[in-house]
Amino acid sequence: MITQQRSLSGSSQSPRSPSAQPFLSVSVTDPAKMGNGVQAYISYKVITKTNLPEYQGPEKIVIRRYTDFVWLRDRLFERYRGIFIPPLPEKNTVEKFRFSAEFIEMRRQALDIFVNRIASHHELQQSEDLRTFLQADEQTMERARSQETGIFKKKPTDLMQIFKEVQSKVSDVVLGKEKPVEECNPEYEKLKHYIFELEDHLAEAQKHAYRLVKRHRELGQSLSDFGKAVNLLGACEGNALGKVFSELGAKSEMLSIKLQKEAHHLLMNFEEPLKDYVRAVQSIKATIAERANAFRQQCELAETIKLKEIDLDRLRVTRSEKLPEAERDYEVLKADGEEATRRFETIVKLMNEEIVRFQEQKTTDMGVAFHEFAKGQARLANGIADAWRSLLPKLEACSSS
């Protein structure tokens, strides 16, 4: 399974010394189709193995569906502003593909990565919402899901819409369309531009990766067809030649299967990680939006406080009866202002740490993806060479006879 983090999770590890090292290991498995018709959905088994005291026992299995994962992501996003929340796979509403085996497997893998990343993040892993997600029974889970607060009151399907709005707002801010409240932080500016451009570059790479998967399938198909045609052609010829033709046909068929396998391998181990990379960058953009919000709030409150001070002075001079109330209001405002500042500064601090973690993680993730890509291509090429090579002596024999 996928964990490069050194901390707690590592679902492939079984607890060697349960009491010594604290660990939290999660896996998402066994997708199963539930329900019928339009209401049908996929459910997953989420298996938690841990020795942490906050959890109920060494092992727990719960059943979760995609919307539960979305709930978790939204809760974490709300609570841990500044942290790059691991991305979720997209909600695919195209009926045709929703229940294809490949799609289900891709999603399962992505969900597994998602939960594991949370479980291995030193802050996020302490979240109570995570514990709920990993342990609560179905009814509790459903109740929690329906108690959405904040900007996520809307149904999960609309989350994409919200993110899009946030993104466009952030773009506006980044592009300078919205004048007023922006940080004057050149380094942060650079970071924002980097993130936005990075998304474009990655999206293009991912597009090519996806096309490459298709090419493998197409090549496999045409090789298979070619082999069949050569087979038929061989039937027109005499013994020795005909046999060689049909062997060529057989090899073509075999290689066609290899190509289909490689296409799948590419999809899961190269294209998916690239997509995941893109999603991660989008998640960062959401955090950027949060930071912009927090900054704006801080500025607005600062403005309001200043105005209030002027107001207070006026009231003091006029010895108005409204003074005490105004003073109380002022205190509240001051507290809010400090809260807003604190919130903003937390986000800034967290983001700085997160960027480092993000870059580290991505280098590792891509390193693994590249390795798998290269492995698959090498394996395919060598397989093709070997298969054809075995045919050469027979062809040789044909021409001399």
Place this chain on the structure above:
Amino acid sequence: MGSQINASREELESLVLDDSLTAKSYSNYKSAMTTLADSRFHHHPLSPPITTTPADSDPLLFPPSPPSPPSPKHDDIRSPKYSDDSYVKPPPYADVVLSPLDVDDSGFEVNGIESPNKNSEKSTFLSRSSSSSSSSSEYLKIQVSNPQKEVESSNSLVPGANTYVTYLITTRTNLADYGGPEFIVRRRFKDVVTLSDRLSESYRGFFIPPRPDKSVVESQVMQKQEFVELRRVALERYLKRLAAHPVIRKSDELRVFLQVQGKLPLVRSTDVASRMLDGAVNLPKQLIGDYSGRSVIGVQDVVQPAKGGRDLLRIFKELKQSVSNDWGGAKPPVEEEDKEFLGQKERLRYLEQQIVNASQQAESLVKAQQDMGDTLGGLGLAFIKLTKFENENAALNTQRIRAADMKNVATAAVKGSRLYRGLNAQTVNHLDTLHDYLGLMLAVDTAFADRSSALLTVQTLLSDLSSLHSKVERLKTSSSKRFGDNSRIHKMEELKETIRVTEDAKNCAIRQYERIKENNRSEIERLDRERKDEFVNMLKGFVSNQVSYMERIGNEWAKIVEDTSQYAEDSA
């Protein structure tokens, strides 16, 4: 931000990778691939194939090593050759230096002669003569080059309206009939059509290589230059095939075409229109020579097949005959009794279907390989851009490490892309044999059609004879009172004369028919024999190319696997 495939291809070509060798060879690919992309899918699979390699590099020359074709220049008659040997043991390609190599001083490729190590050459039935009766020391080498625009000299009111293109045809030979080692003439496409028509008249029953299409549509749609180049290549291929046919290479028609300066002295198809319109009665007159000054037409002209639109009466008669053959129920006087031939015909028809099918699948395979190369290249390019981007914005070391990893992958992808395209160029070369055979199967159909029409002529003449004999009988028994003795005797004489002439014509037709039957037979034998070798060579070439290119591709990726192996260990 998505980059077009075409744009990325250009960018790819201008990419300088660390491996400068590959880069050099790739830029030479460009012309090959342009030709490939443009011409590959724009012609009817059944027409004689347009070459898919640059102008002067003939498939006969290409062993399956990575090519570096020169850019096509019309007057560049040098063809590249490769130091690579037999493909049976693929050499380590890492050491191959790709450059236009030693050139045979004649600059010509040798047709039909197999050199010991070059059994990797794709040679087709249509262009080999190794198994022919001619000794392997005889050669006939032809090259087509230097297209030029010329103006129709005859009366044209509008200046420049009637222009046509001529091609320089250079021949080198040691065949005795030619009486010289080298000849250079200028011919236009119309001349080629004439040559082709005359050959099909003179060599009925033979599998005559089909000439290039007139390509009217293409000539309108394509750029003039492109079209002329395609045509030049097609003409060269055609003439080479003629020169490789064991019988046709010795023909006068071909020799005249290649040798005689100035206007081509081959007469257009004999026009027997007028003689037939006068009716069958006049036929004998025309056969012995008529008195109105028109040229004597030999009996053998009668036994030429009826030409469309001209030998009207003859066509009607033969049509009547064939209808009565089909529907009359009565057995025609001579019928195709050769069951063995009918069996062969059936077999070859089935073969033709399989060749059509195989060549279609070959086209899809080529397209799929092309697409794979393109996409791999696009991916490499995207990663290179990403690498640059990361390096420019690197604030952390992890970014630089990732950028370095990415660059390696990108390089491998671009190299892989080039290798795929190289593989594809060779694949096209080899699988082109299938396309050539499509053209050949057309020639087979024509040869069998020659046989049918010759048989039809025999049947028609037999039918004529039979009705003439009936007329004689009727005349004998009719009352002399009706016509008077003199008139009856005169008519009888006429009839007897007609019968005599028709007998001669019939014998001639039968001889012609037998000759065609024999031609068919020997050609089928030759076809079966040579096809076996052609196809084996085709498959050998195809397979060994796959082996050598895939080995190289595997090696490129193996390096990356090695370089990134620590990531696998870490996550294990």
